[in-house]
Amino acid sequence: MALLTKAPKGTQDLLPSQSHKNQYVENQMLEIAGNFGYKEIRTPVFEHTELFHRSVGDTTDVVQKEMYTFTDKGDRSITLRPEGTAGAARAFLEHGLFNEPLPQKVCYLTSCYRYEKPQAGRLREFHQFGVECFGTAEPSADAEIISLADSIFAFLGVTGLSLEINSIGCPECRKNYHKALKEYFAEHKDKLCPTCLDRLERNPMRILDCKSPVCSEIAAGAPVVIDYICEDCARHFETVKKYLDAMNITYRINPRIVRGLDYYTRTVFEFVSEQIGAQGTVCGGGRYDGLMDELGGAKTPSLGFGMGIERLLLLMEAQGVDFPEAKACDICIVSAGENAGLKAAEIAFDMRNSGISALTDISGRSVKAQMKFADKMKARYTVVIGDNELESGKVIVKKMSTGETEETSLETLAEDFMSISIRQSMDEIGTALDGIDINGFKI
RNA sequence: GUGGGUAUAGCGUAGUUGGUUAACGCGUCAGUUUGUGGCACUGAAGACCGUCGGUUCGAAUCCGACUAUCCACCCCA
Numbered sequence: 001m002a003l004l005t006k007a008p009k010g011t012q013d014l015l016p017s018q019s020h021k022n023q024y025v026e027n028q029m030l031e032i033a034g035n036f037g038y039k040e041i042r043t044p045v046f047e048h049t050e051l052f053h054r055s056v057g058d059t060t061d062v063v064q065k066e067m068y069t070f071t072d073k074g075d076r077s078i079t080l081r082p083e084g085t086a087g088a089a090r091a092f093l094e095h096g097l098f099n100e101p102l103p104q105k106v107c108y109l110t111s112c113y114r115y116e117k118p119q120a121g122r123l124r125e126f127h128q129f130g131v132e133c134f135g136t137a138e139p140s141a142d143a144e145i146i147s148l149a150d151s152i153f154a155f156l157g158v159t160g161l162s163l164e165i166n167s168i169g170c171p172e173c174r175k176n177y178h179k180a181l182k183e184y185f186a187e188h189k190d191k192l193c194p195t196c197l198d199r200l201e202r203n204p205m206r207i208l209d210c211k212s213p214v215c216s217e218i219a220a221g222a223p224v225v226i227d228y229i230c231e232d233c234a235r236h237f238e239t240v241k242k243y244l245d246a247m248n249i250t251y252r253i254n255p256r257i258v259r260g261l262d263y264y265t266r267t268v269f270e271f272v273s274e275q276i277g278a279q280g281t282v283c284g285g286g287r288y289d290g291l292m293d294e295l296g297g298a299k300t301p302s303l304g305f306g307m308g309i310e311r312l313l314l315l316m317e318a319q320g321v322d323f324p325e326a327k328a329c330d331i332c333i334v335s336a337g338e339n340a341g342l343k344a345a346e347i348a349f350d351m352r353n354s355g356i357s358a359l360t361d362i363s364g365r366s367v368k369a370q371m372k373f374a375d376k377m378k379a380r381y382t383v384v385i386g387d388n389e390l391e392s393g394k395v396i397v398k399k400m401s402t403g404e405t406e407e408t409s410l411e412t413l414a415e416d417f418m419s420i421s422i423r424q425s426m427d428e429i430g431t432a433l434d435g436i437d438i439n440g441f442k443i
Numbered sequence: 444g445u446g447g448g449u450a451u452a453g454c455g456u457a458g459u460u461g462g463u464u465a466a467c468g469c470g471u472c473a474g475u476u477u478g479u480g481g482c483a484c485u486g487a488a489g490a491c492c493g494u495c496g497g498u499u500c501g502a503a504u505c506c507g508a509c510u511a512u513c514c515a516c517c518c519c520a
Contacts, residue, residue: 006511061518065444083520112520117444119514128520259519270520281520308520336478367478375480386478400480 010116010124012310020326021313026109029129029152029307033107036148038131041106043087045113049077054294055086057262066114080113083261084130085288085304092134093297102135103302109309120277120314127309134292137301139236142267142287143243145303149271149283150249152307157321161282164254165244165269167237168205169229171290177228178204188218205258224255233266240267263288267303276314283307331397331417332359332374336367336386343410344385350414356421375400381421383413399424 007013014022030040049069056063068080081087088106091097097104108130116122131148133141146163153161169177181204185192192200196207196215208219229237244251251269259268268286276282285305292300316323331351335344344360351358359377361370367384374382383397393410397420408416 009511066518114519116518117516118512119516122519126520130520261519278515279519284520306520311520332480334479366473368480369473371480373480379480382479384479388478396479398479403480 008124010118010122012123012125021316021323022309024323025156025309025312025316026129028155029109030107032152032155033131033148036105036131036144036151038105038107038148041088041091041108043084043091043108043110044081045111046078046080047087047090049079051086051090051295052079052082055089055261055263055291056083060262062114062261066116068113068115081110082114083112084108084110084128084306085132085261085263085291088130088132088304089134089291089295089302092132092300093292093295098135098298098300103141104134105131106134107131119279121279121308121311123310128306129309130304130306132302132304134302135300136303137289139239139267140243142236142240142303143247143249145285145305146240146244146251146269147247147249149285149305149307153271153283156312156316158312158315158319160275160319161271161273161315163249163251163269163271164257165240165251165267166225166254166257167229167233167240167266168225168258168264168268168286169233170265173228173230173233174225177223177225180223180228181205181207184222185218191218208256208258219256226253226255236266259284259286263291263294265289269305273311273315275318276311279311281308282311282315327357328378328380329359329374330357330379330421331381331383332370332377332379334367334370334374334382334384335361336384339390340385340387343390347385347414351417354414354418356414356417381417383417385410 049067052063052067058064062082067082070078072078088108092104092106109127110130111125111127113125115124118124129152131145133145146165150163168174182200185196185200185204185207189197189200191214192207200207205225207215208222226234226237241251254270257268257270264286266287266289269284270281271283272280273282274280283305285303287301287303289299289301291302292298333344333348335341341361348358348360359374359379361373363373365373367386371382379400381397381399383395385395389395389410394407395410395413396405396407397413397417398405406420408420
């Protein structure tokens with residue numbers, strides 16, 4: 001297919017028939033996060049490249065080989081954001097949000113960009129719902145943010161996710177752990193895969209994540225971070241668990257979780273599914289107590305998570321979760337003839353301005369074809385306007401689901417329609433409730 | 444970056460051992476007399492069979508390369 005009519009590799013169009021699902025999910029996320037005290041923040045799609053080097057980390061795959069980086073006309077190195085935390089953290093510092101009441105809770109819905117080879121659940125442009133909680137070191141904050149993700153999944157009706165948590169300690173205790181890891185893996189040096197040999201020096205924790213059968217077998221016997229974290233970190237982790245228990249959130253401690261972004265400290269967590277292919281992490285996050293000072297700000301212990309919208313949708317589809325239907329058209333005004341067409345346009349305009357979704361013919365179709373179109377658009381009502389109606393001033397509103405009709409006046413149609421539709425909806429609810437017993441009261 | 448699978452109308456598919464105008468379902472558009480949807484019927488539009496090259500009298504069908512796409516590794520949401 002020609003380049004002109006082909007979206008770039010790893011990108012997706014969200015089509016009209018699907019967009020209501022995204023809107024639903026996104027609206028729920030914003031609302032639930034709002035209940036937790038989060039307010040939306042919007043930051044630029046691109047940032048100075050240096051920001052990601054400092055935050056995400058120079059040695060990470062994301063920075064080393066996956067960033068969309070280019071030089072702009074002003075000779076600045078610019079990068080399309082590969083994740084959401086860096087931009088939010090930068091904005092926090094730039095606008096002095098640390099002077100606002102702490103913690104500052106922000107959330108965002110953004111697109112992210114990574115130059116990767118696409119596969120199931122992995123795109124070059126993908127979308128994330130993220131939250132960041134700036135300025136608290138308390139373990140209760142860790143538990144709260146996990147409970148927020150949990151609430152979102154629960155509310156959306158997603159099941160079967162396993163929550164895996166771990167503590168990777170603070171920079172201090174990690175030194176000891178790295179040392180222990182190096183010693184351990186050095187003993188198995190001859191069996192490790194080439195990549196892991198490289199990791200041994202640079203970042204031994206990554207070996208724990210290696211999928212090669214040999215390495216993972218060796219890794220299975222490796223020292224576990226939790227055994228090496230300092231007393232403070234251990235106590236922190238214990239308290240996080242206590243809070244999760246108190247909220248009845250089930251989790252699994254997975255000492256293997258090694259997040260790929262360098263800024264993480266202490267608590268890390270993932271919500272993982274087995275139903276959407278190899279890329280099963282739907283939500284990942286953790287604490288990053290060192291990020292703000294790394295970026296030149298005051299020490300500001302913080303934490304957050306990112307949730308992959310596409311992966312979440314994939315999972316919801318796989319589980320057959322019900323989405324609310326897209327809002328259908330309230331009324332389709334069918335017209336015959338030029339004068340009627342003018343009247344239809346006038347009435348539709350009035351209706352739309354009073355919040356009614358109304359359609360009229362703008363394709364020059366016959367009455368029958370307009371009726372068919374109304375049906376396809378799932379219009380709840382139709383009304384036909386022709387010479388007769390213009391003359392008599394009376395119109396008949398037809399309810400499409402039942403075919404029942406009601407007469408009203410042409411002049412007041414725009415105002416009348418609202419009450420017709422409300423009254424009939426009430427009747428429907430009444431009928432639906434008929435015979436239903438609520439707390440012993442018959443309706 | 445490394446593997447493996449796939450490529451036929453907008454979508455989903457058929458196409459027998461190479462052999463005339465590439466078929467079907469859904470969808471789209473129009474019609475089935477006068478101004479009323481769903482159902483049914485009729486008809487129309489829509490495919491250089493991913494691209495290029497090769498074998499052959501003849502290729503959607505066989506071979507090769509390229510491209511795209513999907514899945515997996517790596518890594519991550």
